Amino acid sequence: MIELCDLSKHWPGAPAPAVAGLTLTVPEGTSCALIGPSGCGKTTTLRMVNRLVAPSGGSIRIGGQDALRADPVTLRRGIGYVIQNVGLFPHRDVAANIATVPRLLGWDRARIAARVEAVLALVGLDPARFAHRLPRQLSGGERQRVGVARALAADPPVLLMDEPFGAVDPVLRGRLQEEVLRLLKQLRKTVLIVTHDVEEAIRLGDAVAILRAGRLVQHAAPAELLAHPADGFVAGFLGQDRALKRLALFTIAEAPRRAEPVPGEPLAATATLHQALAEMLARGTRAVPVVGGGSLALDDLPGFAAPSPGTEARSP
Amino acid sequence: MGALAEGLSWLRANPGIFLGALGEHLLLSLTGLAIGIALALPLGLLVARRARLAEAAIAAAGLLRTLPSLAVLAALLPLLGVGFTPSVVALALVALPPVLVNAVIGLRGVDSQALEAATGLGMTARQRLLRVELPLAAPLIFAGLRIAAVQVVSGAALATFIGGGGLGDLVTQGMALLETGRLLVGGIAIAALALGMEYGFGRLERASARWSGTA
Structure with a gap:
């Protein structure tokens, strides 16, 4: 479970807060899509959850623990993180990339090797073919899968995904969304996803949170959101074809x-x-x-x- | 051909002098290089993540680089006197700019997404440096070492002017005594050392590129 309470972020020198008084709960085993126009604070919010950005105020609880009191390094090792544009380590092969967090956690070799095989299979990549390739020897879709596998490697209960499928073409994006959706349901992860794509948000989120200028405008299940947008901004953001x-x-x-x-x-x-x-x-x-x-x-x-x-x- | 024969016959007659000069030259060069690297690499690591300091460091290194080695030697003479120490200091100053500039550029050029991932996945600053930043910057860092090594080995030939010894002695003595053989052996040995450094460090550079996955 992820609980954000009255969370805010003021960048020094900025006229308006990037995030203001955001209160949002992602129940255990569900996913929440953060969506809004660029500059709405969605990525800042995500990065506050794993302390890449220090909040100016408010609190964050992950699985009941105060995330702002935890050691940031330990905290991050317990959170799966799929970053924008994947961010694989170009000098490490697929297996080593996936093994990043297990290695940091000090798992033994045999356990790491077994886990790498398991998560590769989980994301639909044949370990025998892919484990020893370098990131530049992969297609865009394969890279995204490895990015997801790396985030899942240490089996964290909580996953943060920042525009997880931004770097691939629409057809492939649809397929990856489908697979990841199935995977996340199967693994019962608690997931916070940042996206600017309405389709992706309603597809991947059990709930969708719409942000505007750092404030939460509406937080509802996709069906509820599409049926009853809170205001003109939300309706406009969802699009004319929201009924479709x-x-x-x-x-x-x-x-x-x-x-x-x-x-x-x-x-x-x-x-x-x-x-x-x-x-x-x-x-x-x-x-x-x-x-x-x-x-x-x-x-x-x-x-x-x-x-x-x-x-x-x-x-x- | 006659000159070459003279060189060979001088070498045959004076192997001790040649080896002594070569030893001095290597000692001067490697000490200067080591000190230069020992100063420039940590400095590079320190400033690379701070945009303004990094710019200042690169500008300062550029300034240092434009100073002719002979001028640096001459300037050090009243400060440090003559002999081995001022020569080594001068050579360290020669080694510093290329190592510093390449380290800073290499570290600043590391893929920002990979850095974000390193931190986001829970690496400490030290783990990030050792496992991500240094390996990815390695090809440029090694290129800096190669340039520095070649420049130091060539520059060490000038140490003779402030009594630092080395293969430069053979050249100056050869000129003074009009002894072509001695002159030639000194000159060729300096050139060969520079080429050897270029080759050796070039291999290291290529190996590091394979290691960092950028080759």
Whole structure:
């Protein structure tokens, strides 16, 4: 669990605080995406959590412990950190990069070697092929995976990710997000993610915190955020198509199934409502068949896209 | 060809004088180089992370570098007198600028993301220096050592003017006595030493580049 309480940061000489009175809790085993326009204080906030930036005021508790009282070096070794642009050590091979924190913690060789293999497999890289490559011999996506593996190496309960997928192309980014999402759920990590990408925030965050000029504007689950933006700023930041984005949060399995059969290729129940709508538009139909029988109708989608207050659709 | 033969015959007749001068030359050069490195490397480490000090250090080193070695020797004469010590001091001053400048530039050029990762993952300042900064700066640091070594070995030839000895003695004596053989042996030996330093430290430099993953 990460608890930020009344956290603030004043840079000397700056007219306005970078972060002001930020209170935010990330419950155990969940992820929270910090998002906002550049300069909103999201990266500063993240860097205060592992004490790369010293807060001007407020408190930070990680797993119940006062992070500001802890020794910063010890604190950082207990927090997984995926930095912007990966930041692999160019002179160390993949295995040595991943072994960074275990080595600092003084693990023995056998334990480190076993752990390196395990986390490489976890992020989908074959240890036999990748362990002894240098970072410059990797593709952008492989580097990002190694960055995640390095952060997970010592199995920290808390993970900080700063624009973790910023350096790869959109297609690959989508796939990496998918995999990391699965991984984080499986490992039940408590995660704070900084991103400037709305799609990424609603995809990776169990909760999304929107910051503006160092202040928290709204903190809510993605479905709630997209349905009820707190103000014009949030609505504008989420985009005109926030109803469409919201459809991507639900699967066909969560929507009402109609009995009447519809012709055409059936969609899997695990497909998102966003994908289902795209199919309906592509096929020029008002309903699509679903694998296992029955169909999904266009008329049932508005409740998921933009529920009216009081008739809230079930959150994911 | 005649001159070369003269050189060889002088060498054959005076191996003791040659080896003595060579020994002095190496002792002068290596002592000066060692002192220069011992001063410049820690200084470089100290100023590299402070932008203003780093700039000042590079400017000062540039100034020192423009001073001709002979002028430095002459200037030291009234301060330190003649002999081995002032020669070594002068050579240390010759070694200092390239080592300092390259160390500062090398350390400042280390990938900032790698530094951020080192700190963020929980390395102490010392661990970061030894495991990340120095290995990544190593190729430039070794290039500085190579330049310094070559300049010191060449510069040591001037020590003869303030009684520091070395292979320069053979050159000045050869000129004074109109003894071409002695002159030539001294000159060739100095050139060979400089080339040897260039080669030896060049190999170290390339090895460090492989070690730091930048080759």
